Amino acid sequence: MINQLIFTLCFIGAILLFAKNARQLYRNINLGRALNRNDKPGERLKTMLLVAFGQKKMFKRITPAILHLFVYIGFCIINIEMIEIVIDGMFGTHRFLSFLGGFYDILIASFEWLALGVLVGCIIFLIRRNVIHLKRLNSAELANWPKTDANLILIVEILLMTAFLLMNAADQKLQLLGGSHYSPVGSFPISQYLVSILPHDPSSLVLIERTSWWFHILGVLAFLNYLPYSKHLHILLAFPNTYFSNLKPKGELTNMENVTNEVKAMLDPSFTPPLSEQPLRFGAKDVQDLTWKNLLDAYTCTECGRCTSSCPANITGKLLSPRKIMMDTRDRLEEVGKNIKANGTFVDDGKSLLDTYITREELWACTSCNACVEQCPVNINPLEIIVELRRYTVMEESQAPASINTMFGNIENNGAPWKYSQMDRANWTSQQ
Amino acid sequence: MEKELHVPTMAELTAKGETADILFWVGCAGSFDERAQKITRDICRILQHVGLKYAILGTEESCTGDPAKRAGNEFLFQMQAMMNIQVLDGYEVKKIVTACPHCFNTLKNEYPALGGNYELIHHTQLIQTLIDEGKLKPADGHDFQGKKITYHDPCYLGRANEVYEAPRKVLESLDAQLIELKRCKSNGLCCGAGGGQMFKEPEKGTKDINIERIEEVIDSQATVVASACPFCMTMLKDGVKIKDKEKEIEVLDIAEITVRANQI
Ligand code: SF4
Ligand code: SF4
Numbered sequence: 001m002i003n004q005l006i007f008t009l010c011f012i013g014a015i016l017l018f019a020k021n022a023r024q025l026y027r028n029i030n031l032g033r034a035l036n037r038n039d040k041p042g043e044r045l046k047t048m049l050l051v052a053f054g055q056k057k058m059f060k061r062i063t064p065a066i067l068h069l070f071v072y073i074g075f076c077i078i079n080i081e082m083i084e085i086v087i088d089g090m091f092g093t094h095r096f097l098s099f100l101g102g103f104y105d106i107l108i109a110s111f112e113w114l115a116l117g118v119l120v121g122c123i124i125f126l127i128r129r130n131v132i133h134l135k136r137l138n139s140a141e142l143a144n145w146p147k148t149d150a151n152l153i154l155i156v157e158i159l160l161m162t163a164f165l166l167m168n169a170a171d172q173k174l175q176l177l178g179g180s181h182y183s184p185v186g187s188f189p190i191s192q193y194l195v196s197i198l199p200h201d202p203s204s205l206v207l208i209e210r211t212s213w214w215f216h217i218l219g220v221l222a223f224l225n226y227l228p229y230s231k232h233l234h235i236l237l238a239f240p241n242t243y244f245s246n247l248k249p250k251g252e253l254t255n256m257e258n259v260t261n262e263v264k265a266m267l268d269p270s271f272t273p274p275l276s277e278q279p280l281r282f283g284a285k286d287v288q289d290l291t292w293k294n295l296l297d298a299y300t301c302t303e304c305g306r307c308t309s310s311c312p313a314n315i316t317g318k319l320l321s322p323r324k325i326m327m328d329t330r331d332r333l334e335e336v337g338k339n340i341k342a343n344g345t346f347v348d349d350g351k352s353l354l355d356t357y358i359t360r361e362e363l364w365a366c367t368s369c370n371a372c373v374e375q376c377p378v379n380i381n382p383l384e385i386i387v388e389l390r391r392y393t394v395m396e397e398s399q400a401p402a403s404i405n406t407m408f409g410n411i412e413n414n415g416a417p418w419k420y421s422q423m424d425r426a427n428w429t430s431q432q
Numbered sequence: 433m434e435k436e437l438h439v440p441t442m443a444e445l446t447a448k449g450e451t452a453d454i455l456f457w458v459g460c461a462g463s464f465d466e467r468a469q470k471i472t473r474d475i476c477r478i479l480q481h482v483g484l485k486y487a488i489l490g491t492e493e494s495c496t497g498d499p500a501k502r503a504g505n506e507f508l509f510q511m512q513a514m515m516n517i518q519v520l521d522g523y524e525v526k527k528i529v530t531a532c533p534h535c536f537n538t539l540k541n542e543y544p545a546l547g548g549n550y551e552l553i554h555h556t557q558l559i560q561t562l563i564d565e566g567k568l569k570p571a572d573g574h575d576f577q578g579k580k581i582t583y584h585d586p587c588y589l590g591r592a593n594e595v596y597e598a599p600r601k602v603l604e605s606l607d608a609q610l611i612e613l614k615r616c617k618s619n620g621l622c623c624g625a626g627g628g629q630m631f632k633e634p635e636k637g638t639k640d641i642n643i644e645r646i647e648e649v650i651d652s653q654a655t656v657v658a659s660a661c662p663f664c665m666t667m668l669k670d671g672v673k674i675k676d677k678e679k680e681i682e683v684l685d686i687a688e689i690t691v692r693a694n695q696i
Contacts, residue, residue: 060619251592252541256506260546263510283504312622317638365635368502368627369587374618390504404503407631411508415494416460417631425458426490428469429439429476 007089007217014221021228025299028337032292033280037244044243047379052242057377061306067124070117071157075235078118078164081111085217095171098185105187112168112190115161122154122161129154136305141324146231146303153232160219167212169194170205177202234302238378241300244293245379250370253387256282283391286352287333290388297380298329307372307382313365320365322372322382328357329385354389363389364401439476441490442523452487454479454553455525457539459532460495461662467669468531468662471685475531475555478687481696482567486529492519498534501542503628510546513538517548531555531687533588533661534626540593554589556599556660556686563605570693576608581689582654584613584645584668585620586661594618599660599686606693608656613648621645623667630663646671649681656682658689 037044050056055072058065087096098104129137129150137150168191174182176195198205227233258280261273284290287298307322308314314321332353340346354360366386373381393399400408407417415422445452456479462472479486497512520528528550530536540552562568570576581603589595596617603610615621624634624641634640646668649657657672659665668683690696 249537249541249593251537251588253501255542255545256510259506259510263507263514266511267514282506310619312624312641312644313635313637315621316634316641316644318635319637320635361635364632365637366627367587367622367624367629367641369622370591371587371619371622374591387502387504391506392504394504395507400503400505401632403632404628407503407628408500408505408508411495411497411500411512415512416464417495417499418460418464420464422494423491425463425493426439426441426488428458428463428472429437429488429490431469 001092004090004092010218010221011086011089014225018224018227021225024337024341025228025233027340028333029292029295029299031288031333031336031340032290032295033288035291035293037293040247043247044245047245047247048239048243051245051377051379052238055377057375057379060375060377064128064304067121070114070121071125074114074118074121074161075157077114078111080107081164082217082220085213089217094181095185098183104185108168108186109189112165112188115164116190119158119161119165122157126151126154126158136309139305139308139321139323141321141327142303142305146327149230149232150303153230156219156223160216160223163212163215163219165191165194167209167216169198170209170212173198173200174202174205174209177205231301231303234300234378237296237300238302241296242379244296246293246381250373254384256391258282281392282395283393284385284388285354285392285396287329287336288346289392290329290353290385294329294381294385294388295333297382297385298326298333300378301326301330301380302378303327304377306375306377307380310371310375312367312369312371318362318365319359320362322386325358325362325382325385326380329353332357354392358389360393360399363393364404437473437476437480440487441492442487442525443490443492445487446523451485451524453485454527454529455520455523456486456488457528457530457532457535458488458493459530459535459662461666462531463493465662465666467665471531471662471665471687474685474687474691475529477691477696478559478562478568478694479529481694482562489519489523494519496535496538498538499628499631501538502626509542513543513546513548517543517546520548520550525550527551527553529553529555529558531660531662531685533586533592534663537588537592554595554598554660556589556602557595559686559690560598560601563602568690568694570606571695574606574693574695576606576656576689576693579608579656580611580652580654581606581608581656581658582611582613582649582652583616583658583660584623584649584664585616586659586664587620587622587626589660590620591618599658602686602690603658606689611652611654613652615648621648623661623664625663625667630666640671642667642671643674646675646677650675650677655680656684656689658684658686660686 055069058068084097088094128134168188171182172188172191173195175184264271265273281289287295303323305323311320311322336346339349363386368383370383373383410417410419414420458472461468494516495512496516497509501509528539536552536554539550583599583603622641623645657668659668665683665685672678672681672683
């Protein structure tokens with residue numbers, strides 16, 4: 001009885017805490033500018049099913065894709081096991097779903113195989129990060145917390161899976177000993193190999209079974225509340241993030257309507273622009289100037305670095321790393337969120353995404369090639385943020401590099417980015 | 433072999449009371465860059481050869497505004513766009529062919545929001561259609577037979593607009609040996625010129641992007657690298673020069689290859 005009470009309290013507490021965290025994430029994402037991504041629900045659903053659910057873009061790199069697939073399917077399906085754990089915990093039952101009979105055996109057997117898959121996947125991931133030192137997973141922006149975060153996730157997953165298998169093994173042995181609470185159910189293709197290493201005495205077995213059970217469930221609940229602080233948040237946000245993907249061609253940059261009105265007024269003095277509610281800053285200096293989708297992107301980023309390792313600027317040693325752009329955006333957004341929480345509204349802290357986090361040298365190294373956008377397995381767009389920051393430096397501050405300003409001047413005066421007269425534009429027709 | 437080239441302008445045709453089926457948007461590079469001018473003239477040769485009724489805007493054409501937009505100057509971009517739309521709509525242009533993926537992308541994707549709606553065709557797509565229709569056919573014993581040819585995907589044609597097959601179809605028709613670079617199609621590597629980079633010095637790093645790309649071309653052992661963008665052309669050509677491979681590797685646009693193979 002007391003166990004049931006403790007369990008129920010832990011469970012409800014964890015869910016409430018998560019709801020609070022989730023509300024805060026939602027609030028932070030909503031600090032971004034409006035953007036309509038509610039059109040074409042069918043196409044959006046399809047994108048989500050293919051990219052997030054079906055892992056389509058992961059398969060651009062086959063080894064991590066397969067390992068990730070193990071972990072991903074394992075994680076999704078083993079969560080079904082959680083249903084049983086929660087029912088057992090609340091009502092003091094044991095293996096509640098076992099009335100499913102033969103189907104239950106299949107379920108448990110497949111969970112065991114998947115647990116093994118997760119285990120193997122995570123171990124190889126750890127080796128890739130810490131022993132082989134894969135370049136993509138060891139760049140400068142991953143020093144300190146991001147590195148610890150990644151390793152922590154992998155270790156916790158390994159522990160959780162081990163506990164799951166150990167729990168099953170102890171249960172089996174108790175079943176064989178014929179304890180009343182442990183009637184023979186389930187099929188254990190993996191954990192059967194652990195049975196022989198366990199002690200024979202029933203009370204130790206019960207202790208192992210119960211400890212593993214509690215460790216497993218408390219671990220999952222703790223993990224749930226760790227998500228908002230971790231790159232692991234992508235296991236939830238990958239789904240909405242791909243649903244709200246940009247469905248337009250990658251080459252198309254957004255049209256700035258506030259500029260359109262001003263340009264129309266310049267070209268046609270009789271044009272009266274529609275009144276906008278509040279004058280918007282041109283481009284972005286800080287996270288509030290980005291759209292909510294850019295901010296959702298930042299929370300979804302799993303720091304895999306596929307973007308950076310295909311970025312031509314990064315490959316050739318420039319400072320720019322699209323992964324860092326996303327990590328900076330998230331860090332700054334968290335900071336702004338804390339600021340709002342502490343002060344009620346945002347109080348200027350003398351910092352901003354541009355300059356405090358992202359330098360101009362990074363911005364101007366981008367070739368707008370879209371390689372980062374193409375590579376991202378969860379449809380994140382670092383280029384949009386880069387362009388918004390450039391817009392701010394150019395239109396609000398007039399701080400473009402000198403040669404870029406020369407290019408602007410040439411276009412304005414000669415209708416070409418080079419210093420040639422527009423009247424010479426067709427000279428090539430007479431030179432055979 | 434070279435026929436006299438007469439390139440009609442929209443203004444000329446209108447004066448004669450004629451119209452064109454298709455507008456050839458030349459672009460700044462195609463108009464002013466010496467190397468790109470050759471490609472421009474070859475496209476005119478192709479259009480003339482197959483008897484398409486086309487025209488250019490000539491001195492009425494202006495920069496699409498692409499480099500301004502990507503460098504963050506939306507004002508300048510929209511000024512350019514609206515002026516160009518006025519000219520294009522004045523001539524009731526419906527269909528545009530261009531050799532520049534940047535012009536292609538901007539006219540196709542970014543002009544509609546400002547009221548300019550046109551059907552855009554990249555010259556590699558036009559050439560592919562002409563081959564499919566049997567209007568273009570490589571001549572017997574042309575220059576490229578059996579040669580190792582590779583193709584560099586321009587970001588603004590490939591990833592940005594998912595045109596991967598048209599240029600490859602053209603090369604496949606050549607009876608040459610088409611080799612893919614290590615990074616190709618959607619995984620292609622940028623030449624280093626986009627996003628305004630063409631007009632400034634690169635940020636400091638360990639090497640220039642076009643050098644990284646040329647090293648890949650050299651590794652492929654191709655003797656011809658085909659491009660489909662005037663900016664890629666400049667970057668690849670410079671790369672070949674810096675690597676001192678001008679004798680071994682020829683950089684040619686798909687249009688130039690077509691003209692040479694068809695002996696137009
Ligand atoms: S678009 Fe910019 S940031 Fe993204 S890969 Fe290309 S150069 Fe790098
Ligand atoms: S933006 Fe996408 S590709 Fe880049 S690190 Fe984040 S999740 Fe990976």
